Amino acid sequence: MSRGEGEIHVLFTPSGRQGDIARGTNVLDAARHLGVDLDSICGGRGICGRCQVQLGSSKSIALDPDKVTNPNLVELNYRGARPLREGNRLGCQMEVLGDVVIAVPPDSQVHRQVVRKRPEVPDIDVDPVVRLYYVEVPESVLGSDAASDHRRLLTALEDQWSLTGLHLDPRALPELQTSLIEGKSAVTVAIHDEKDITAVWPGFRDRTFGVAFDIGSTTIAGHLCDLLTGEVLATHGEMNPQIRFGEDVMSRVSYTMMNEGGAFELTRLVQQAIDSAIGELVVEAGAGRDEVFEVVLVGNPIMHHLFLGLDPTPLGSAPFNLATDEAVRLEAGALGLDVHPRGKVYVLPCVAGHVGADAAAAMLSEAPHRNEPIQLLVDVGTNAEIVLGNSERILAASSPTGPAFEGAQISAGQRAAPGAIERVRIDPETLEPRIRVVGGDHWSDEDGFYDEIAATPVTGICGSGIIEAIAGLFLVGIVDEDGAIQGDAATDRIVADGRTSSYVLWTDPQILVTQGDVRAVQLAKAALLAGARLLMDHFGTDTVDQIRLAGAFGNHIDPKYAMVLGMIPDCDLGSVSGAGNAAGSGAIMALLSGAARREVEELVRRVEKIETATEPRFQEHFVTALGIPHKTADYPHLAAVVDLPARTASTGRRRRSRRKP
């Protein structure tokens, strides 16, 4: 680029974009000219304060305040909603007079990054689905140049914002009329998906919100975000009211099959719950329902179908047929949600009949497709949703683990609610247990534990608790490689229970680990591991580089015990971790970013779906996986850090003599 007469050189950081522009150009115009991402709602009128920049320096261009104009009256008098920070200048008012470096702080970028607290997951790049534009509409004239409110608005948006091809929702015409009068021809418009004008307000406005929901079988969690900054302003969780029709989702499918209008009732319940959660969130965030423009929803296939008013019964039996595997874009009103009258819903696509929109959201958040290491992403519920892949290929399957991991089918099992035993350790010497309960901060051998359970008594054991209990019993030799509880183990916590034995994990109330419990967990974990192995076969790998355990269960469990039990394949324990609320994070990403929506839609389309039910190898893996790992060769990483019991030659039974406490 050759520099013209009266031009100066401007370099923007952090983008590195630079070029020559006319001396006296303001920074906002310079940024637009050079394609720099500098935010503005008011279009350069010194109202919104979103174009704040700093003077910077670089090796090539030294800092020199004289290279820009001093603050003008607009800047000196600026008192907008977004205060001018120390050292910042208003980009729309400051003009460049000489070669200069301008730093655009993250807050001043439209496509800013929202930094997430957990370092292992990528930050969210905001790509707003709804943007606000302040525009001054020329008044109507009498004569052959007369133009309607509608046309004058479109012309002003083109003249002042270079926006073309816009479509005004006709339902916004009445508010366009009143806003032009109230705002004395100055209005702010909301533009959805870069093309639809969905709302008009008089004068300047810079508030627009959205809500992302992860609809779990048990709980519904929602996050209200500022759609412009990406900030999470409020979070709300509540029980899924459908739970009265069954703890696990399959019970709810049964309910819909057995009862005329059952699906309709479940739909109404979940839609009402979402709507009431929106009510809580807007109050907490100090927003109005009519300021909510976007609602993003994810859930497993059955929740997905129920909240969309679709019949879930085909998901209950082969061929596990989804009504749709596309992302769904709807008016919020069509789902009974009371938000802005033109607010929209975006529902992430389901991957397959048993791999839901929650799994799609988790993939978006955990991003196996963006990285080279092979990641195994597991979300355990009634069915385990299993994803395996990397930047080259992504495979997904579901595996029929049944509800054991959710505490069902376990003698003292319960949901992971306060009072449930969630952590268990067995002392290798005394064979005595230590426990911790959901909602408590202490182990049972720590001070304060009994105060906790006085307030919240122990009521049962949840999925992570039973996993850790059985893994712990295996490590101390009470449970053998085949899953048999050793009736002659040297502890009086072993009690006879018919022809089998149980381990008394707790006495008040009595919580047993029964032989039946061990069998139920073996079946469940074998299904999970077999699913993972099947995907590994298809991918063509014997090992995985990372394992991420998603969902409430995945975040409660200690990865080591999951591996000891053989729920998951061997992996460096440092690379196995809970994925936090991956589905919720993915929902938030889709709320804040149109690019993220396109990414997840493209991702879901290219997922290779593996059907466990029709693959003979799944059965083979399942049988092999029923036992508890004993071959060091299969679990080298685990064996390096845990003393795995050696298998006895004859029965797989080893005897140890332990003193009783």
Added chain:
Amino acid sequence: MSRGEGEIHVLFTPSGRQGDIARGTNVLDAARHLGVDLDSICGGRGICGRCQVQLGSSKSIALDPDKVTNPNLVELNYRGARPLREGNRLGCQMEVLGDVVIAVPPDSQVHRQVVRKRPEVPDIDVDPVVRLYYVEVPESVLGSDAASDHRRLLTALEDQWSLTGLHLDPRALPELQTSLIEGKSAVTVAIHDEKDITAVWPGFRDRTFGVAFDIGSTTIAGHLCDLLTGEVLATHGEMNPQIRFGEDVMSRVSYTMMNEGGAFELTRLVQQAIDSAIGELVVEAGAGRDEVFEVVLVGNPIMHHLFLGLDPTPLGSAPFNLATDEAVRLEAGALGLDVHPRGKVYVLPCVAGHVGADAAAAMLSEAPHRNEPIQLLVDVGTNAEIVLGNSERILAASSPTGPAFEGAQISAGQRAAPGAIERVRIDPETLEPRIRVVGGDHWSDEDGFYDEIAATPVTGICGSGIIEAIAGLFLVGIVDEDGAIQGDAATDRIVADGRTSSYVLWTDPQILVTQGDVRAVQLAKAALLAGARLLMDHFGTDTVDQIRLAGAFGNHIDPKYAMVLGMIPDCDLGSVSGAGNAAGSGAIMALLSGAARREVEELVRRVEKIETATEPRFQEHFVTALGIPHKTADYPHLAAVVDLPARTASTGRRRRSRRKP
């Protein structure tokens, strides 16, 4: 095209499309291959009967029945909704065996023409906005090829109909699920605007309807059409319920300005009236409300704004600002219309602040833009909407005629309702009147007239009646060129009325033509003519080739009397005619044809809007037009057929001596 091995030559009439195709191809496939417009809903399964063809002959290819297969079992057993007509064959079953001519009857074309009864207006080319497609969806499979209902439907539509890029309205997903079950995987879908799947039914279906409304200030007229054939199945008219807030639209604007919520109330009234009219229409046509997929609406700008829920008050004063001048596409539910849940509304665009969607519809129907002759198209209401142009240019203006032509401001004036005098003749010898009333078939000097008025007594005089009365009085010399009623005219029907005179048109009850009436009509007609002259100036013409008088008033009036009075410029009387229900016809065209919608939108965009209020020449024309035509030079065509009174030199007054009867 060189003919390949085993190929034969097929010529389709009337399209003239021809080509070589494989011997044994069925006619429907051949038609598709050659781009021939041959209808089908069932896709060639012998269900719908829409692909009926005939064997034809031409000079190049002689008729030979052996050149096609004999009727097969499907054809012999065909008993579809559309019976096989004598001599017709099912195109999807009959295969071609030798060179052959195939005639496609109009009924078998998708883009058929609906022949209108009036020869001077173009036929309507049907280009269905909603089309139905029968499709057999493969069943879902278990395994990695599993596909959702949604995806299998899209794939089937692509495989069986070559339709791509379709979008399924997510609200139709539940009925997709149930239809696949009920229809045993065979469904019919409705596709809107060539891209949106808006409805799904089990099995085969071939019914879809639409309604076109012309919302006048006085009456609301609706037509229910078969969207596939273009046939008008039912017509319904009713009073606009807003009339209780004022006969003329400006009174209604005043009402909205004076009353909080006034506009809302008027909106509710007109929407309810449209909805109830839909109810009447579907009953008459034997259809269901949920079979109505499209509602088209036209109306003057104030009606347009009121039924869209827009504030009409800006239309009441300069700069006469429209909220929108675009066509409006909306969900029918948003206007409170109970039709199919995904039924849509299309509202034609308004042209300018006083030139409404009804004028746009009239332009579409009268099609001045398609022809070389310069057409003047006038729709007279409270404001006259005036269009002038031809294929090169189209100009439009409105002229403030006031409500005189609607019977307001006339001493005995009333709306054109039963009992209103609508036709008047004055005998040049006796100076006695003859009249005809709205709803009657006889003139007052014919047998049967008094029986008619015994049933429907004379109640007043409507717009066309007062025009003909004044024009008649002018022709017999009772009214002079300046509009003065001659108090000394030789008939005792002239009575003194203060300082002026009146003519007693009727005695039971007494209906007078007063001097005030003449003045009111002069003002109105001068405004109309001045508007037309202004457009002629802009167009650069002194004459027009055609005059079309639209609206109820335009169809009641005798064009000759309108010209005698000087309402319209001179023109060959054979080229002046009522335009029938031009706005209603245009609304029907937009209902039946996507191409017509694109045409009217493009047309409205290129109309040159002339604002009478700001043009000094309008005032000049207005003053000149106040008198009644007397210069033969100005009205050569009229003067050739009517004996126009000669102007007296001094006062413009001529005296005649007539005997009284």
